[in-house]
Amino acid sequence: MNFDALLFCDWMLDCHVQVLGFSDSLNGEVKPRILLMGLRRSGKSSIQKVVFHKMSPNETLFLESTNKICREDVSSSSFVSFQIWDFPGQIDFFDPTFDYEMIFRGTGALIFVIDSQDDYVEALSRLHLTVTRAYQVNPEINFEVFIHKVDGLSDDHKIEKQRDIHKRANDDLADAGLERIHLSFYLTSIYDHSIFEAFSKVVQKLIPQLPTLENLLNIFISNSGIEKAFLFDVVSKIYIATDSSPVDMQTYELCCDMIDVVIDISCIYGLTDSEAGLPYDKESMAIIHLNNTRVMYLKEVTKFLAMVCFVRKDSFERKGLIDYNFHCFKKAIQEVFDVRVKVQQNRKLLSQRRWSKLTVANGAGGWLSNPL
Numbered sequence: 001m002n003f004d005a006l007l008f009c010d011w012m013l014d015c016h017v018q019v020l021g022f023s024d025s026l027n028g029e030v031k032p033r034i035l036l037m038g039l040r041r042s043g044k045s046s047i048q049k050v051v052f053h054k055m056s057p058n059e060t061l062f063l064e065s066t067n068k069i070c071r072e073d074v075s076s077s078s079f080v081s082f083q084i085w086d087f088p089g090q091i092d093f094f095d096p097t098f099d100y101e102m103i104f105r106g107t108g109a110l111i112f113v114i115d116s117q118d119d120y121v122e123a124l125s126r127l128h129l130t131v132t133r134a135y136q137v138n139p140e141i142n143f144e145v146f147i148h149k150v151d152g153l154s155d156d157h158k159i160e161k162q163r164d165i166h167k168r169a170n171d172d173l174a175d176a177g178l179e180r181i182h183l184s185f186y187l188t189s190i191y192d193h194s195i196f197e198a199f200s201k202v203v204q205k206l207i208p209q210l211p212t213l214e215n216l217l218n219i220f221i222s223n224s225g226i227e228k229a230f231l232f233d234v235v236s237k238i239y240i241a242t243d244s245s246p247v248d249m250q251t252y253e254l255c256c257d258m259i260d261v262v263i264d265i266s267c268i269y270g271l272t273d274s275e276a277g278l279p280y281d282k283e284s285m286a287i288i289h290l291n292n293t294r295v296m297y298l299k300e301v302t303k304f305l306a307m308v309c310f311v312r313k314d315s316f317e318r319k320g321l322i323d324y325n326f327h328c329f330k331k332a333i334q335e336v337f338d339v340r341v342k343v344q345q346n347r348k349l350l351s352q353r354r355w356s357k358l359t360v361a362n363g364a365g366g367w368l369s370n371p372l
């Protein structure tokens with residue numbers, strides 16, 4: 001038992017090197033921007049409300065049309081921290097008041113939402129225009145296309161639509177000589193877990209520590225006899241990392257349901273009258289025995305993160321080993337987080353120094369535009 005655990009600890013030491021390998025600019029804080037774009041009524045605001053505000057899908061029927069850019073900070077945990085910008089349906093790139101260069105420059109991901117229940121010819125030409133403009137300004141953006149509202153379509157129909165949209169969008173780019181632009185496609189709906197899964201993948205691409213987290217999870221599961229493990233952001237139910245074995249939708253849905261059960265039960269029985277806020281803390285944990293010889297095990301990792309794993313019943317008999325390795329895993333996550341904080345502090349310091357040097361060089365009274 002100790003040998004397994006020691007292997008895990010040894011590996012932990014390696015992870016720092018990877019985290020220190022940040023290659024970003026000198027910005028003090030790395031808070032990527034995610035843009036939600038698409039035609040009117042394609043479902044942008046609904047996606048944001050359902051994923052980040054726990055709005056029930058039926059309530060989105062009453063959402064009013066967005067008529068200006070809505071910006072929101074999502075900083076629920078140390079690793080999940082970004083801004084979401086919800087755009088009104090039609091943006092006029094030729095409108096001089098719309099500074100799209102500034103917007104695209106600081107963008108990590110651009111999600112373009114296409115209503116699959118509607119005619120998508122106009123949406124595709126809008127997608128092309130948006131992507132080419134954004135790429136000119138910032139070639140580093142991840143372009144994500146949500147083929148949305150697929151709840152109304154049969155399975156065959158979904159695949160067919162995805163193939164058609166994929167082909168047309170890429171043909172348009174090829175015609176413009178822009179084959180190097182990569183578009184990722186997802187079939188989504190707010191009426192099932194597909195929207196959470198798609199958002200998870202979008203967010204994961206923006207987490208520089210992802211390979212480290214995945215490696216930690218791989219080491220953790222292989223030394224503990226676990227089949228699959230996810231690291232979840234409890235509030236949004238976005239999984240920010242998982243081990244390298246493939247994810248199947250059913251497993252992901254079960255994890256989301258387990259988080260809901262834990263939070264609901266804790267809300268009812270876990271909070272005293274004087275307490276408020278998220279009923280989730282160091283003591284939070286849950287074990288659910290499934291009827292297929294598997295056990296689901298949830299444990300708190302940080303204030304906002306939970307580990308949910310699937311273990312065979314016979315392996316779960318060695319719960320002591322799992323708990324010990326989990327303890328090491330948790331420590332490693334904390335260390336990764338500490339390194340990240342240190343790197344950010346150093347960047348801030350560096351950019352402040354640069355800023356003050358620039359100010360001195362230009363004289364105290366000189367006006368400068370902020371280099372950040």
Ligand SMILES: Nc1nc2c(ncn2[C@@H]2O[C@H](COP(=O)(O)OP(=O)(O)OP(=O)(O)O)[C@@H](O)[C@H]2O)c(=O)[nH]1
Nearest residue numbers: 041042043044045046060061065066089149189190
């Ligand atoms: N069937 C289905 N309807 C959806 C889905 N997502 C959103 N809708 C519906 O689509 C309609 C438009 O949604 P909004 O979120 O307001 O669309 P929007 O893109 O923000 O619209 P604008 O603010 O006008 O740009 C609402 O009636 C939603 O209930 C989905 O996944 N499936």
